Amino acid sequence: MTARIIDGKKLAETIKLNLADRINALKEKDIIPGLTVILVGDDPASQVYVRNKANTFTKLGLNSSVEQYPASLSEEALCNRIRELNNDPSVHGILVQLPLPANLDANKVIETISPEKDVDGFHISNAGALMTGRPLFIPCTPYGVMKMLESEKVELRGAEAVVIGASNIVGKPMALLLQKAGATVTICNSKTKDLAAHTRRADVLVVATGRAEMITGDMIKPGAIVIDVGINRGSDGKLKGDVEFSSAKEVAGAITPVPGGVGPMTIVMLLVNTIEAAERKL
Ligand SMILES: Nc1nc(=O)c2c([nH]1)NC[C@@H]1CN(c3ccc(C(=O)N[C@@H](CCC(=O)O)C(=O)O)cc3)C=[N+]21
Missing domain, CATH: 3.40.50.720 (NAD(P)-binding Rossmann-like Domain)
Structure with a gap:
């Protein structure tokens, strides 16, 4: 006997259709969910994922912006930009694409993201929240x-x-x-x-x-x-x-x-x- 194939692409499409009501309810209140993706360096595989994410967001009428920086970007500059995004009310989610170049401390960078905007769920506080059974973002x-x-x-x-x-x-x-x-x-x-x-x-x-x-x-x-x-x-x-x-x-x-x-x-x-x-x- 051969296994049933679990079609993730199809299930993802079904879930997207079911999100339409929630997106519309937000739009009626003049809110468009917005994600900012930060990509540091030029890893080609990362660029493909980032583009896929951005396309999915825009197709559903959500805001998505991609900020690309050279691998030489300093940790200080990256963290300052994250702090600006933390304070920007039009940005609901911040995603820093991993892996980061080796000269940047990924833990420090992720911990700079406001836990309320950490849609990856990677912030130490969100990891702890999940572990203790009160997840904010899974x-x-x-x-x-x-x-x-x-x-x-x-x-x-x-x-x-x-x-x-x-x-x-x-x-x-x-x-x-x-x-x-x-x-x-x-x-x-x-x-x-x-x-x-x-x-x-x-x-x-x-x-x-x-x-x-x-x-x-x-x-x-x-x-x-x-x-x-x-x-x-x-x-x-x-x-x-x-x-x-x-x-x-x-x-x-x-x-x-x-x-x-x-x-x-x-x-x-x-x-x-x-x-x-x-x-x-x-
Ligand atoms: N902060 C952060 N969050 C992430 O979620 C994150 C990340 N960094 N770094 C890289 C990995 C990888 N990742 C993928 C997501 C979707 C596909 C995907 O949709 N793949 C398609 C194929 C895409 C293709 O053809 O290349 C599929 O499996 O069918 C792949 C990989 C998210 N990541």
């Missing part, structure tokens, strides 16, 4: 994954969930959300001994390692839900997930593709968070 990628699991009606209570990757932006918040939904969660990392022993127990497997096709079908429990957060661009320019799709789809019960899986969901949850930020100002 990080977009794990938030999007939860929406996918919801749309698939995956029973998380009592499920064995395994998250591979323990980053602050995906793995850790993902584990918290799964745990809150009632799953028993294991977080694996690059030092985990016998990774396959863990993955084979997973009813829900979320892979966020940044290592192309490292999870193969033989590591998956038959019928498991497999969520592939990886976006690795091969030398041929093609996108690959962290999961080897061809072998995994023969074993899994349902699986997200790359592209067309988690990526489009991440962008739509950024929309959701920005709209929410604007609604809170009402």
Whole structure:
């Protein structure tokens, strides 16, 4: 049997349609949700994501501006610009594209963003709020994954969930959300001994390692839900997930593709968070 494909692109479109009422209600009060994206340096992959985000926002009638700075920008100048945006009432969300050039302290930069405008949910105060069960903004990628699991009606209570990757932006918040939904969660990392022993127990497997096709079908429990957060661009320019799709789809019960899986969901949850930020100002 071959796995059901979880179509993130389609689900993202459905969620966008359902946001129209909220956007219109804001417009009636003369509020247009606005996001400012800051891009430092000229990483071409980052430029593609930034452009995708901006297009999605403008298509829905939201404001989106992209500020691009050279890699030589000082931390001081960047933080001063963020402070100006913190004080600009037309800006509801501020996103600083990561990774930043090595000379900039990403933690310091993110902590300069007002938590009320931190639509990525990366600020230390928002990370703490999520951890203690009072989230202000849920990080977009794990938030999007939860929406996918919801749309698939995956029973998380009592499920064995395994998250591979323990980053602050995906793995850790993902584990918290799964745990809150009632799953028993294991977080694996690059030092985990016998990774396959863990993955084979997973009813829900979320892979966020940044290592192309490292999870193969033989590591998956038959019928498991497999969520592939990886976006690795091969030398041929093609996108690959962290999961080897061809072998995994023969074993899994349902699986997200790359592209067309988690990526489009991440962008739509950024929309959701920005709209929410604007609604809170009402
Ligand atoms: N502060 C910050 N917040 C982020 O959310 C953030 C970031 N920095 N840095 C980079 C990563 C990466 N990321 C993606 C979002 C959507 C797609 C996406 O839509 N991908 C499409 C394909 C796009 C393509 O073809 O290149 C897909 O998977 O179908 C990919 C990657 C957000 N990130």
